[in-house]
Amino acid sequence: MKLAILTSGGDSAGMNAVVRAVVKAGILKGCETWVVREGYEGLVRGNTEALAEQSLDEAPVDLSDISASTDRNSNNLIHNLRFGDGDLLKDGTGDHPGTRSLKGRYIVRVGFDDVRGWFAEGGTLIGTARSKTFRTQEGRLQAAYNMIKEGIDALVVCGGDGSLTGADVFRSEWPKLVEALHAEGRITAEKASLHAHLKIVGLVGSIDNDMSMTDLTIGAPTALHRICEAIDNINSTASSHSRAFVLEVMGRHCGWLALLAGVSGGADFIFLPERPPTSDSWENEMCECIHRHREVGKRKTIVIVAEGATDRDLKPIKAEYVKDVLTDRLGLDTRVTTLGHTQRGGRPCAYDRVLPTMQGIEAVDALLEATHNDPSYMIGIQENKIIRVPLMEAVAMTRAVSEAIEAKDFEKAMSYRDPEFKE
Numbered sequence: 485m486k487l488a489i490l491t492s493g494g495d496s497a498g499m500n501a502v503v504r505a506v507v508k509a510g511i512l513k514g515c516e517t518w519v520v521r522e523g524y525e526g527l528v529r530g531n532t533e534a535l536a537e538q539s540l541d542e543a544p545v546d547l548s549d550i551s552a553s554t555d556r557n558s559n560n561l562i563h564n565l566r567f568g569d570g571d572l573l574k575d576g577t578g579d580h581p582g583t584r585s586l587k588g589r590y591i592v593r594v595g596f597d598d599v600r601g602w603f604a605e606g607g608t609l610i611g612t613a614r615s616k617t618f619r620t621q622e623g624r625l626q627a628a629y630n631m632i633k634e635g636i637d638a639l640v641v642c643g644g645d646g647s648l649t650g651a652d653v654f655r656s657e658w659p660k661l662v663e664a665l666h667a668e669g670r671i672t673a674e675k676a677s678l679h680a681h682l683k684i685v686g687l688v689g690s691i692d693n694d695m696s697m698t699d700l701t702i703g704a705p706t707a708l709h710r711i712c713e714a715i716d717n718i719n720s721t722a723s724s725h726s727r728a729f730v731l732e733v734m735g736r737h738c739g740w741l742a743l744l745a746g747v748s749g750g751a752d753f754i755f756l757p758e759r760p761p762t763s764d765s766w767e768n769e770m771c772e773c774i775h776r777h778r779e780v781g782k783r784k785t786i787v788i789v790a791e792g793a794t795d796r797d798l799k800p801i802k803a804e805y806v807k808d809v810l811t812d813r814l815g816l817d818t819r820v821t822t823l824g825h826t827q828r829g830g831r832p833c834a835y836d837r838v839l840p841t842m843q844g845i846e847a848v849d850a851l852l853e854a855t856h857n858d859p860s861y862m863i864g865i866q867e868n869k870i871i872r873v874p875l876m877e878a879v880a881m882t883r884a885v886s887e888a889i890e891a892k893d894f895e896k897a898m899s900y901r902d903p904e905f906k907e
Protein backbone atom coordinates (compact mmCIF):
# COMPACT_ATOMS: atom_id res chain seq x y z
CA MET A 485 0.00 0.00 0.00
CA LYS A 486 1.21 3.52 -0.79
CA LEU A 487 -0.01 5.67 2.00
CA ALA A 488 -0.12 9.47 2.34
CA ILE A 489 -1.00 11.59 5.34
CA LEU A 490 -2.10 15.20 5.53
CA THR A 491 -3.19 17.57 8.29
CA SER A 492 -6.04 19.94 7.58
CA GLY A 493 -8.04 22.78 9.14
CA GLY A 494 -6.95 24.43 12.39
CA ASP A 495 -3.77 22.89 13.78
CA SER A 496 -3.70 21.15 17.12
CA ALA A 497 -0.96 19.83 19.38
CA GLY A 498 -0.37 16.16 18.63
CA MET A 499 -0.74 16.39 14.85
CA ASN A 500 3.00 15.74 14.40
CA ALA A 501 2.73 12.72 16.64
CA VAL A 502 -0.01 11.44 14.33
CA VAL A 503 2.21 11.90 11.28
CA ARG A 504 5.06 10.16 13.04
CA ALA A 505 2.91 7.22 14.13
CA VAL A 506 1.33 6.75 10.71
CA VAL A 507 4.68 6.95 8.91
CA LYS A 508 6.44 4.59 11.31
CA ALA A 509 3.57 2.10 11.59
CA GLY A 510 3.07 2.26 7.81
CA ILE A 511 6.70 1.42 7.10
CA LEU A 512 6.79 -1.34 9.72
CA LYS A 513 3.72 -2.89 8.11
CA GLY A 514 5.23 -2.81 4.64
CA CYS A 515 3.77 0.42 3.19
CA GLU A 516 5.42 3.23 1.27
CA THR A 517 4.76 6.47 3.15
CA TRP A 518 4.24 10.03 1.98
CA VAL A 519 3.36 13.33 3.60
CA VAL A 520 1.24 15.96 1.89
CA ARG A 521 2.26 19.51 2.79
CA GLU A 522 -0.32 22.26 3.34
CA GLY A 523 -3.33 19.96 3.72
CA TYR A 524 -5.68 19.46 0.77
CA GLU A 525 -4.07 22.44 -0.93
CA GLY A 526 -0.89 20.35 -1.27
CA LEU A 527 -2.84 17.48 -2.82
CA VAL A 528 -4.19 19.88 -5.44
CA ARG A 529 -0.79 21.43 -6.11
CA GLY A 530 1.04 18.10 -6.23
CA ASN A 531 4.60 18.02 -7.42
CA THR A 532 4.47 20.15 -10.53
CA GLU A 533 6.86 23.02 -10.06
CA ALA A 534 5.14 25.20 -12.67
CA LEU A 535 1.78 24.78 -10.99
CA ALA A 536 3.20 25.62 -7.57
CA GLU A 537 4.96 28.73 -8.81
CA GLN A 538 2.03 29.95 -10.83
CA SER A 539 -0.46 29.55 -8.03
CA LEU A 540 1.67 31.34 -5.47
CA ASP A 541 0.46 34.60 -7.03
CA GLU A 542 -3.19 33.69 -6.87
CA ALA A 543 -2.88 31.60 -3.77
CA PRO A 544 -6.19 31.19 -1.94
CA VAL A 545 -4.11 30.79 1.19
CA ASP A 546 -1.08 32.81 2.12
CA LEU A 547 1.92 30.68 1.27
CA SER A 548 4.41 33.50 0.76
CA ASP A 549 6.45 32.48 3.78
CA ILE A 550 6.81 29.03 2.29
CA SER A 551 8.34 30.26 -0.96
CA ALA A 552 10.76 32.37 1.03
CA SER A 553 11.99 29.46 3.11
CA THR A 554 12.22 27.09 0.13
CA ASP A 555 14.21 29.64 -1.84
CA ARG A 556 16.83 29.75 0.85
CA ASN A 557 17.24 26.02 0.45
CA SER A 558 18.80 26.00 3.87
CA ASN A 559 18.29 24.12 7.08
CA ASN A 560 15.25 26.28 7.60
CA LEU A 561 13.05 24.17 5.32
CA ILE A 562 9.33 24.61 5.12
CA HIS A 563 7.93 24.57 8.61
CA ASN A 564 11.21 22.97 9.68
CA LEU A 565 10.35 19.77 7.88
CA ARG A 566 13.54 17.91 8.50
CA PHE A 567 14.74 14.99 6.50
CA GLY A 568 17.19 12.49 7.79
CA ASP A 569 18.29 9.39 5.97
CA GLY A 570 14.81 8.47 4.80
CA ASP A 571 13.70 7.46 1.35
CA LEU A 572 13.71 11.01 0.10
CA LEU A 573 17.47 11.04 0.28
CA LYS A 574 17.67 7.82 -1.67
CA ASP A 575 15.65 9.54 -4.42
CA GLY A 576 18.66 11.75 -4.86
CA THR A 577 16.53 14.87 -4.61
CA GLY A 578 18.43 16.47 -1.76
CA ASP A 579 21.97 17.72 -1.44
CA HIS A 580 22.54 16.27 2.00
CA PRO A 581 20.31 15.72 5.01
CA GLY A 582 18.56 18.87 6.14
CA THR A 583 19.34 20.95 3.08
CA ARG A 584 16.97 19.79 0.40
CA SER A 585 14.60 22.09 -1.33
CA LEU A 586 10.93 21.24 -1.42
CA LYS A 587 10.03 24.00 -3.81
CA GLY A 588 7.07 22.95 -5.90
CA ARG A 589 6.83 19.63 -4.08
CA TYR A 590 3.80 19.08 -1.94
CA ILE A 591 3.61 15.30 -1.90
CA VAL A 592 6.83 14.05 -0.36
CA ARG A 593 8.01 10.50 0.18
CA VAL A 594 9.30 10.10 3.72
CA GLY A 595 11.22 7.49 5.62
CA PHE A 596 11.45 6.37 9.22
CA ASP A 597 14.03 8.96 10.23
CA ASP A 598 12.24 11.88 8.64
CA VAL A 599 9.75 11.94 11.48
CA ARG A 600 12.15 11.28 14.32
CA GLY A 601 11.24 13.24 17.45
CA TRP A 602 8.06 14.64 15.95
CA PHE A 603 5.97 13.53 18.95
CA ALA A 604 7.26 16.53 20.92
CA GLU A 605 6.70 19.27 18.31
CA GLY A 606 3.81 21.71 18.42
CA GLY A 607 1.52 22.65 15.52
CA THR A 608 1.87 20.66 12.33
CA LEU A 609 5.28 20.48 10.68
CA ILE A 610 3.81 19.46 7.32
CA GLY A 611 1.59 22.51 7.32
CA THR A 612 -2.14 22.95 7.11
CA ALA A 613 -4.41 25.17 5.07
CA ARG A 614 -8.07 25.79 4.45
CA SER A 615 -8.11 24.98 0.74
CA LYS A 616 -10.72 26.63 -1.44
CA THR A 617 -9.60 24.77 -4.55
CA PHE A 618 -10.17 21.34 -3.01
CA ARG A 619 -13.79 22.35 -2.43
CA THR A 620 -14.28 22.46 -6.22
CA GLN A 621 -14.61 19.32 -8.30
CA GLU A 622 -11.85 20.59 -10.57
CA GLY A 623 -9.54 20.84 -7.57
CA ARG A 624 -10.41 17.33 -6.45
CA LEU A 625 -9.79 16.03 -9.99
CA GLN A 626 -6.31 17.55 -9.91
CA ALA A 627 -5.76 16.12 -6.42
CA ALA A 628 -6.73 12.63 -7.63
CA TYR A 629 -4.38 13.00 -10.59
CA ASN A 630 -1.49 14.05 -8.37
CA MET A 631 -2.03 11.10 -6.06
CA ILE A 632 -2.29 8.59 -8.89
CA LYS A 633 0.85 10.03 -10.48
CA GLU A 634 2.74 9.14 -7.30
CA GLY A 635 0.95 5.79 -7.06
CA ILE A 636 -0.75 6.64 -3.75
CA ASP A 637 -3.83 4.55 -2.98
CA ALA A 638 -4.56 5.34 0.68
CA LEU A 639 -4.98 8.60 2.53
CA VAL A 640 -4.99 9.48 6.23
CA VAL A 641 -6.56 12.84 7.04
CA CYS A 642 -6.10 14.46 10.45
CA GLY A 643 -8.42 17.41 11.03
CA GLY A 644 -11.81 18.54 12.28
CA ASP A 645 -15.29 17.70 11.01
CA GLY A 646 -14.99 19.87 7.86
CA SER A 647 -11.72 18.21 6.88
CA LEU A 648 -13.11 14.74 7.49
CA THR A 649 -16.21 15.51 5.44
CA GLY A 650 -13.88 16.59 2.62
CA ALA A 651 -12.14 13.23 2.89
CA ASP A 652 -15.37 11.30 2.60
CA VAL A 653 -16.57 13.37 -0.37
CA PHE A 654 -13.24 12.72 -2.08
CA ARG A 655 -13.50 9.00 -1.49
CA SER A 656 -17.09 8.68 -2.71
CA GLU A 657 -16.30 10.75 -5.80
CA TRP A 658 -13.06 8.91 -6.49
CA PRO A 659 -14.31 6.36 -9.10
CA LYS A 660 -15.84 9.22 -11.12
CA LEU A 661 -12.64 11.24 -10.87
CA VAL A 662 -10.56 8.29 -12.07
CA GLU A 663 -12.97 7.75 -14.96
CA ALA A 664 -12.73 11.41 -15.94
CA LEU A 665 -8.92 11.37 -15.79
CA HIS A 666 -8.88 8.33 -18.05
CA ALA A 667 -11.42 9.87 -20.44
CA GLU A 668 -9.26 13.00 -20.65
CA GLY A 669 -6.26 10.81 -21.50
CA ARG A 670 -4.35 11.90 -18.40
CA ILE A 671 -3.99 8.38 -17.02
CA THR A 672 -3.78 5.01 -18.77
CA ALA A 673 -6.47 2.32 -18.54
CA GLU A 674 -4.05 0.26 -16.50
CA LYS A 675 -3.59 3.06 -13.95
CA ALA A 676 -7.34 3.68 -13.89
CA SER A 677 -8.04 0.07 -13.00
CA LEU A 678 -5.17 -0.06 -10.49
CA HIS A 679 -6.53 3.04 -8.74
CA ALA A 680 -10.24 2.27 -9.05
CA HIS A 681 -10.75 2.81 -5.31
CA LEU A 682 -9.31 5.07 -2.66
CA LYS A 683 -8.91 4.07 0.96
CA ILE A 684 -9.40 6.81 3.50
CA VAL A 685 -9.28 7.03 7.25
CA GLY A 686 -9.84 10.07 9.48
CA LEU A 687 -8.22 11.09 12.76
CA VAL A 688 -9.64 13.95 14.73
CA GLY A 689 -7.32 16.85 15.40
CA SER A 690 -9.21 19.60 17.20
CA ILE A 691 -8.49 21.48 20.41
CA ASP A 692 -12.22 21.99 21.02
CA ASN A 693 -12.99 18.29 21.64
CA ASP A 694 -16.04 18.87 19.49
CA MET A 695 -16.35 15.59 17.58
CA SER A 696 -19.13 13.18 18.43
CA MET A 697 -18.60 9.43 18.87
CA THR A 698 -15.17 9.90 20.40
CA ASP A 699 -14.38 10.88 23.97
CA LEU A 700 -11.32 12.95 23.18
CA THR A 701 -9.85 14.69 20.15
CA ILE A 702 -6.13 15.17 19.49
CA GLY A 703 -4.98 18.52 20.91
CA ALA A 704 -7.79 18.99 23.41
CA PRO A 705 -5.81 17.77 26.47
CA THR A 706 -2.93 20.16 25.67
CA ALA A 707 -5.26 23.12 25.19
CA LEU A 708 -6.99 22.31 28.47
CA HIS A 709 -3.64 22.10 30.21
CA ARG A 710 -2.65 25.46 28.73
CA ILE A 711 -5.86 27.11 30.02
CA CYS A 712 -5.44 25.48 33.39
CA GLU A 713 -1.93 26.93 33.73
CA ALA A 714 -3.22 30.35 32.68
CA ILE A 715 -5.92 30.22 35.36
CA ASP A 716 -3.29 29.25 37.96
CA ASN A 717 -1.29 32.32 36.97
CA ILE A 718 -4.32 34.58 37.00
CA ASN A 719 -5.50 33.19 40.34
CA SER A 720 -2.47 34.50 42.18
CA THR A 721 -2.64 38.03 40.79
CA ALA A 722 -6.45 38.09 41.12
CA SER A 723 -6.17 37.06 44.77
CA SER A 724 -3.50 39.66 45.47
CA HIS A 725 -5.76 42.49 44.27
CA SER A 726 -9.04 40.82 45.16
CA ARG A 727 -9.99 41.21 41.52
CA ALA A 728 -12.33 39.51 39.11
CA PHE A 729 -11.11 38.07 35.79
CA VAL A 730 -13.17 37.12 32.78
CA LEU A 731 -11.36 34.58 30.62
CA GLU A 732 -12.38 33.89 27.06
CA VAL A 733 -11.40 30.43 25.88
CA MET A 734 -11.81 28.70 22.51
CA GLY A 735 -14.79 26.57 21.58
CA ARG A 736 -17.23 27.68 18.92
CA HIS A 737 -19.94 25.08 19.37
CA CYS A 738 -18.42 23.08 22.14
CA GLY A 739 -17.96 24.08 25.77
CA TRP A 740 -15.67 21.20 26.73
CA LEU A 741 -12.60 23.40 27.20
CA ALA A 742 -14.53 26.03 29.16
CA LEU A 743 -16.26 23.48 31.38
CA LEU A 744 -13.22 21.40 32.24
CA ALA A 745 -10.99 24.44 32.64
CA GLY A 746 -13.58 25.87 35.01
CA VAL A 747 -13.65 22.72 37.09
CA SER A 748 -9.87 22.31 37.14
CA GLY A 749 -9.18 26.00 37.82
CA GLY A 750 -11.88 26.69 40.40
CA ALA A 751 -14.00 29.11 38.33
CA ASP A 752 -17.03 30.84 39.83
CA PHE A 753 -19.20 30.91 36.72
CA ILE A 754 -18.90 29.34 33.25
CA PHE A 755 -20.68 30.15 29.98
CA LEU A 756 -21.07 27.28 27.49
CA PRO A 757 -22.56 27.23 23.98
CA GLU A 758 -24.61 24.06 24.55
CA ARG A 759 -26.06 25.12 27.86
CA PRO A 760 -26.84 28.80 28.20
CA PRO A 761 -27.96 30.04 31.64
CA THR A 762 -31.53 28.96 32.35
CA SER A 763 -32.83 32.00 34.20
CA ASP A 764 -34.40 35.01 32.46
CA SER A 765 -31.51 37.19 33.47
CA TRP A 766 -28.11 35.47 33.38
CA GLU A 767 -26.68 38.75 34.71
CA ASN A 768 -28.68 38.32 37.95
CA GLU A 769 -27.88 34.62 38.14
CA MET A 770 -24.14 35.25 37.74
CA CYS A 771 -24.06 38.18 40.18
CA GLU A 772 -25.98 36.29 42.87
CA CYS A 773 -23.63 33.35 42.56
CA ILE A 774 -20.48 35.48 42.71
CA HIS A 775 -21.88 37.58 45.53
CA ARG A 776 -22.41 34.38 47.56
CA HIS A 777 -18.83 33.30 46.88
CA ARG A 778 -17.51 36.68 47.99
CA GLU A 779 -19.70 36.56 51.10
CA VAL A 780 -18.06 33.34 52.22
CA GLY A 781 -14.66 34.96 51.88
CA LYS A 782 -13.38 34.41 48.32
CA ARG A 783 -10.84 37.09 47.41
CA LYS A 784 -10.88 36.45 43.67
CA THR A 785 -13.43 35.75 41.00
CA ILE A 786 -12.92 33.79 37.79
CA VAL A 787 -15.58 33.71 35.06
CA ILE A 788 -14.95 31.60 31.96
CA VAL A 789 -16.65 32.37 28.67
CA ALA A 790 -16.42 29.94 25.77
CA GLU A 791 -15.99 31.91 22.55
CA GLY A 792 -19.27 30.52 21.18
CA ALA A 793 -21.32 31.12 24.35
CA THR A 794 -24.70 32.79 23.93
CA ASP A 795 -27.84 33.40 25.96
CA ARG A 796 -31.01 31.40 25.28
CA ASP A 797 -31.87 33.75 22.41
CA LEU A 798 -28.51 33.09 20.81
CA LYS A 799 -27.23 36.55 21.64
CA PRO A 800 -23.45 36.21 22.09
CA ILE A 801 -22.17 36.60 25.63
CA LYS A 802 -19.06 38.71 25.28
CA ALA A 803 -16.27 38.85 27.86
CA GLU A 804 -16.22 42.67 27.82
CA TYR A 805 -19.92 42.83 28.62
CA VAL A 806 -19.51 40.29 31.46
CA LYS A 807 -16.73 42.50 32.82
CA ASP A 808 -19.05 45.55 32.74
CA VAL A 809 -21.74 43.63 34.61
CA LEU A 810 -19.28 42.56 37.33
CA THR A 811 -17.91 46.08 37.63
CA ASP A 812 -21.23 47.91 37.63
CA ARG A 813 -23.36 45.55 39.70
CA LEU A 814 -20.85 44.09 42.14
CA GLY A 815 -18.28 46.86 42.17
CA LEU A 816 -15.52 44.38 41.35
CA ASP A 817 -12.26 45.55 39.87
CA THR A 818 -12.44 43.36 36.76
CA ARG A 819 -10.04 42.48 33.93
CA VAL A 820 -10.53 40.49 30.72
CA THR A 821 -8.01 37.93 29.45
CA THR A 822 -8.47 36.35 26.03
CA LEU A 823 -6.24 33.31 25.79
CA GLY A 824 -6.57 32.99 21.99
CA HIS A 825 -4.07 30.91 20.09
CA THR A 826 -1.81 30.26 23.09
CA GLN A 827 -4.30 27.45 23.68
CA ARG A 828 -3.59 25.91 20.30
CA GLY A 829 0.16 26.22 19.87
CA GLY A 830 3.13 24.76 21.69
CA ARG A 831 4.37 21.35 22.68
CA PRO A 832 1.82 18.59 23.16
CA CYS A 833 1.29 17.28 26.67
CA ALA A 834 2.02 13.59 27.28
CA TYR A 835 -1.50 12.43 26.49
CA ASP A 836 -1.43 14.30 23.17
CA ARG A 837 1.54 12.11 22.26
CA VAL A 838 0.05 8.85 23.50
CA LEU A 839 -3.39 9.28 21.91
CA PRO A 840 -2.11 10.14 18.39
CA THR A 841 0.43 7.32 18.58
CA MET A 842 -2.20 4.71 19.41
CA GLN A 843 -4.67 6.17 16.92
CA GLY A 844 -2.06 6.49 14.16
CA ILE A 845 -1.22 2.79 14.44
CA GLU A 846 -4.92 1.92 14.37
CA ALA A 847 -5.39 4.14 11.28
CA VAL A 848 -2.78 2.13 9.36
CA ASP A 849 -4.43 -1.15 10.43
CA ALA A 850 -7.83 0.19 9.37
CA LEU A 851 -6.47 1.03 5.93
CA LEU A 852 -4.75 -2.31 5.52
CA GLU A 853 -7.96 -4.13 6.46
CA ALA A 854 -10.34 -1.85 4.50
CA THR A 855 -12.54 -3.30 1.77
CA HIS A 856 -14.31 -1.26 -0.91
CA ASN A 857 -17.68 -1.91 0.72
CA ASP A 858 -16.66 -0.57 4.12
CA PRO A 859 -17.56 2.99 5.01
CA SER A 860 -14.65 5.38 5.63
CA TYR A 861 -13.65 5.07 9.25
CA MET A 862 -12.75 7.65 11.84
CA ILE A 863 -10.44 6.55 14.62
CA GLY A 864 -11.67 7.60 18.05
CA ILE A 865 -11.40 6.64 21.68
CA GLN A 866 -14.30 5.46 23.84
CA GLU A 867 -14.00 4.37 27.44
CA ASN A 868 -10.23 4.26 27.08
CA LYS A 869 -10.28 1.98 24.05
CA ILE A 870 -9.16 2.98 20.58
CA ILE A 871 -12.10 2.41 18.24
CA ARG A 872 -13.19 2.77 14.62
CA VAL A 873 -16.51 4.44 13.87
CA PRO A 874 -18.12 5.25 10.51
CA LEU A 875 -16.70 8.66 9.74
CA MET A 876 -19.86 10.20 8.31
CA GLU A 877 -21.97 9.06 11.28
CA ALA A 878 -19.63 10.91 13.62
CA VAL A 879 -19.64 14.00 11.39
CA ALA A 880 -23.46 13.92 11.14
CA MET A 881 -23.84 13.70 14.92
CA THR A 882 -21.36 16.53 15.39
CA ARG A 883 -23.32 18.69 12.97
CA ALA A 884 -26.56 17.77 14.76
CA VAL A 885 -25.21 19.38 17.96
CA SER A 886 -24.52 22.68 16.18
CA GLU A 887 -27.90 22.52 14.44
CA ALA A 888 -29.69 21.90 17.74
CA ILE A 889 -27.89 24.91 19.25
CA GLU A 890 -28.86 27.05 16.25
CA ALA A 891 -32.48 25.89 16.69
CA LYS A 892 -32.26 26.83 20.40
CA ASP A 893 -32.95 23.22 21.32
CA PHE A 894 -30.29 23.09 24.02
CA GLU A 895 -31.63 19.94 25.64
CA LYS A 896 -31.24 18.11 22.37
CA ALA A 897 -27.73 19.53 21.95
CA MET A 898 -26.82 18.28 25.42
CA SER A 899 -28.38 14.87 24.76
CA TYR A 900 -26.03 14.44 21.79
CA ARG A 901 -23.11 15.34 24.02
CA ASP A 902 -24.26 13.09 26.84
CA PRO A 903 -27.18 10.66 26.24
CA GLU A 904 -27.78 10.46 29.99
CA PHE A 905 -27.99 14.23 30.45
CA LYS A 906 -31.01 15.61 32.36
CA GLU A 907 -31.71 19.31 32.93
Ligand code: F6P
Nearest residue numbers: 494690691692734735736791828
Ligand atom coordinates in the same frame (compact mmCIF):
# COMPACT_ATOMS: atom_id res chain seq x y z
O1 F6P B 1 -9.88 24.58 16.05
C1 F6P B 1 -11.06 25.22 16.43
C2 F6P B 1 -10.76 26.57 16.91
O2 F6P B 1 -9.81 26.43 17.89
C3 F6P B 1 -11.97 27.33 17.42
O3 F6P B 1 -12.23 27.19 18.77
C4 F6P B 1 -11.66 28.74 17.01
O4 F6P B 1 -12.81 29.47 16.77
C5 F6P B 1 -10.91 28.55 15.75
O5 F6P B 1 -10.21 27.35 15.89
C6 F6P B 1 -10.02 29.68 15.36
O6 F6P B 1 -9.31 29.26 14.24
P1 F6P B 1 -8.48 30.20 13.27
O7 F6P B 1 -7.88 31.26 14.08
O8 F6P B 1 -7.48 29.29 12.65
O9 F6P B 1 -9.46 30.71 12.27
